[in-house]
Amino acid sequence: MDTSSPTYLVLDLTGTFAFALNGALTAIRVARLDIVGVVTLGMLTALGGGMVRDTLLDALPPATFRDWHYLTVAAGGSLVAFMASRSLDRLATPILMLDAAGLSLFAVSGALKGLEFGIGFGQAVILGAITAVGGGTLRDVLIREIPSVLTSGLYAIPALVGAFVAVTGDRLGISDLPSAVTGAVVCFIIRMLGVRFDVHAPRPR
Amino acid sequence: MDTSSPTYLVLDLTGTFAFALNGALTAIRVARLDIVGVVTLGMLTALGGGMVRDTLLDALPPATFRDWHYLTVAAGGSLVAFMASRSLDRLATPILMLDAAGLSLFAVSGALKGLEFGIGFGQAVILGAITAVGGGTLRDVLIREIPSVLTSGLYAIPALVGAFVAVTGDRLGISDLPSAVTGAVVCFIIRMLGVRFDVHAPRPR
Amino acid sequence: MDTSSPTYLVLDLTGTFAFALNGALTAIRVARLDIVGVVTLGMLTALGGGMVRDTLLDALPPATFRDWHYLTVAAGGSLVAFMASRSLDRLATPILMLDAAGLSLFAVSGALKGLEFGIGFGQAVILGAITAVGGGTLRDVLIREIPSVLTSGLYAIPALVGAFVAVTGDRLGISDLPSAVTGAVVCFIIRMLGVRFDVHAPRPR
Known part of the structure; x- marks a missing residue:
């Protein structure tokens, strides 16, 4: 997939938006931060994965700094979450679903960008x-939680499966959008x- | 601003020195580490921000490894703090002031290096x-504190304002030193x- | 030392294997994670230091992504540890020895790669x-332990000494293998x- 295509940008920015909402709501619910802390944690959650990806791919400066959409979407999502949270009674379910959405979209966008590089x-x-x-993971480290990737049986696994589906689709020559969306939906x-x-992977005795 | 100019080097190294003292004193006061831990935390606090900056700008290897001044100033500042701490009754105020000084100088030096790149x-x-x-933030993560950037209402804001002042000065064609110093002082x-x-930003209800 | 030589690869992969075992056993003993968490922590411990090294040297994408041996050895070591742990009564001593082995090999391989770059x-x-x-350090941060490098008097010091020995050997023109092995053994x-x-460095009063 061409990472400069609008399709790719939409995938990656939707993941960014989902993680910005998630990070900001986590800041409100778990860490009870003020608006600056909420926006900071939202932006870090939204932009952290892509920055690590672009560093490892030597695609520096990262997309975050090349394309103003990323900073805008991450800041906007965090502010939306800050304001919307006042009218939400329970945050646990949306936090989990937004995290799953960001996970799915970034698994696919990260894997496809890797292939392109x-x-x-x-x-x-x-x-x-x-x-x-x-x-x-950066979000959890900063608020002193043990990261989901370590404790939650089905967290890394769906990301790997979704990335695998998207990469396989690309290798089989299936056109971009269907294989990317399938990978994300599977994840x-x-x-x-x-x-x-509440599925858990096997534990040592 | 030309980041190879002596002016820039002095700004950046002064920030490095302030953060080395700050990190080392924090190691002594908060985490009660031995001399190796004190120097390690001092150096990480002093050099971490610049390494992240240079990675994101693709200015690798980072200035830390290109120019021996950085390692020397960071190690020297940490050792000075280790020895000076014995004669200090209270460390809280110097720790806060040094942190603010490092914050101000790095906000300006980071922003100006970004423009140049x-x-x-x-x-x-x-x-x-x-x-x-x-x-x-790296300092706080390693000693298991929630980072100031998340909890302290006026921490990210002054850094953003200081960086904004310095960048605006540069764009307006004001000569380097005055706009950099103004940005740092404002921050x-x-x-x-x-x-x-004890100012705090608004919190969600 | 030529970092594309088989000798270098063996050194670096042995360190990777030792840290994979160490990280996975730590996940089992300290954090009681499931198999996904065990393998994730093992791989991060094994690959984290090399990724930081390659980022700082601008040797991106890191060796981890260029050469499939790294991912294989890291995943394999983590799985071996997961299975072997069932027959081990006490894990504390092997965890410490594997950590020391990884520390020694990576101190040498990191320093020699730096010289080559x-x-x-x-x-x-x-x-x-x-x-x-x-x-x-990444391992300890993720499981919310204060990193050994800060608290353990003789942790950074042996790494610095081992790296110094290996680099000195290289500068004196001593052939690669003996100086690398000597550095690692000293560390x-x-x-x-x-x-x-239980040696500790001096603490502040």
């Missing part, structure tokens, strides 16, 4: 997962099933 | 703030007023 | 230490003596 198939899948979990469904049924 | 006006302001809060004053009067 | 002598020594402590011995006799 010439890294291998397996590496692109891993890079997709890193992009997907990167922002949320989202697995993640939400994991949350719904 | 060709990123946009708004991005340069954000990059200045990232440079300013980067080292302190420092806002930050210290915030500390003095 | 043209940074100075002192910077190469520091880069070796950053490579050595990087993965373990390992100092580290294990520090653990055995």
